[in-house]
Amino acid sequence: MGLSEGFWHHEYWLPPGATWEDMKESANIHYPQPQNLLLCIPGALLLIIVRSIFERTLALPLGRRLGVSDKLRPKVQPNVMLEGFYVLLGRTPKEGDLVSLAKQSDLPVEKVKIWFRHRRAQDRPRVMKKFCEASWRFAFYFTSFFSGLGLLYDKPWFWDHTVCWLRFPQQPLPSALDWFYLLELSFYCSLVATLPFDVKRKLAKMLHYMKWKRACEAVFIGFAVVFIISRLVIFPLITYYYFVTKFQLFLISCLINTFLMILQLLHIFWSYLIIQMLFSVILHGAKRKDARSDTEESDRSEAEDLAKNEV
Template identity: 80%
Template sequence: MGLSEGFWHHEYWLPPGATWEDMKGAPYPQPQDLLLCIPGALLLIVVRYIFERTVALPLGRSLGVSDRLRPKVQPNATLEGFYVQLGRTPREGDLISLAKQSDLPVKNVETWFRHRRAQDRPRLMKKFCEASWRFTFYLTSFFSGLALLYDKPWFWDHTVCWLRFPQQPLPPALGWFYLLELSFYCSLVVTLPFDVKRKDFKEQIIHHVATITLIFVSYCANLVRFGTIVMLVHDASDYILELAKMLHYMKWKRVCEAVFIVFAVVFIISRLVLFPLITYYYFVTKFQLFLISCVINAFLMILQLLHIFWSYLIIQMIFGVILHGAKRKDARSDTEESDRSEAEDLAKNQE
């Protein structure tokens, strides 16, 4: 048995008693179809580039989104070398050493590093454009998924997902929907190093890898009915979060906070109630386990742990805003320094 034949052995991918021969003669998922996600991801990156510059950028400007002026640093090879190679925030001992090497006061060296960090912070307009693209995609994906599934009996009764499995012909529209979702998450992985780096950067990588794996595996095993419902549950809250971010960058504070609370409610209901109900009650308790179903269950558990982690951050932020009157700051938002210190630096430069 060759490596490829062993990898695709029906005992790994299909429930006991089913073989690949049972899935011939009808439009079933073909693993090679997923190779289209490569050009699909590249196409989405191009579409995103065009969208951000021709739609999101003019929209942001018309809505009053603008970047703050930032102080420019004087070129200094010694300080730049330390910044690039050793760290963006030197300790007190390093500041003293760098001050001696550069023949500058320690305070000036400290200010130089603060200005240099400010230069590397993502611009507000860049964040708005990224949020606009994700909002547009998630909104389109969610309502497209609803349009595809609302008339399907297995959307309303999840036990029908497993009826006559795996002999469930694949409707072409669902195949394209699957491919679109896979292409999008692949494009996110490609652009992740160039996008605004967020506090949960590592968790985002884990999420994207788990999502791509689940889409690939569930498609090959013809768990498309189950997979589309899971993707729809995830998309239900994502576009609301991106809208809240856009409102935050527009400085529409009251509206932003109201939308964020709506997001929190939808996120917690969809990720902590509906998601485990769909995945664990029906998939684990009502479905005969085999190798790929165990793999899927493991990655679903990873997603659930991420949901719990993000829910904790969201609830923590809601309580901080409503009960303690703290200044709202997206726990999943960008890592950035105080605008106040930046404004003070600009004021000093103008004196």
């Protein structure tokens, strides 16, 4: 038995008694094939290219038209010594390092502190970049949601979740749905590939960047309700109850269920944070700072520094 055959052996991937022979395609019946998963790699690369084009040609002009603008940040004076420390040793030097750097560069300690604060601000993603990223995710999620709705609304398992696992694993899949699921997988693979470069903002942040406060709060409340119902009720009901209790466990199902249980714990944790934020929005409104913000230093500090530089 070759390495590929051993990896795809039916005892690992299918319930007891089922083999890959049971899932052979015919003229009228299409089954998902495991090798099709490899198509998500070129799919992810294609989506990254599409995203780059979308952000440059659509999201950027749209943001400008809607009034999204980057805040003016203080300029950092070139300094080879401080820049070397910043790149090699750390973005936030300790007090002893600040004193040493001040002596070596012949600058007051306060000036060195301000230089590092401005340098950190320079590296923070600008508002327009955040808006473009959020726009791409919104466009994809919006399109995929309604596409999925159009593909699934007439399927029995869309309305009755007990049918999801009926005759598993011999479940024919229409070609359109097969490509739809492959597109979804490719999208999340593309997000993994761009993870080091993304700002990771939510969809509602688009409204925040446009300063549509009421609309932002309304979208967040809607998101919270949908998230809690779908992740704490529907997801565990379909996944655990019907899959775990109706079928004998096999190797891959044990691994998948382990990951799904970890994911469910994360859902509970995220729901707790969302509920906290929800009460903050409802009870405190603008008086409570947005816990989702990724600001390192306050805008007030930047504004003060900018004013000093101009003076």
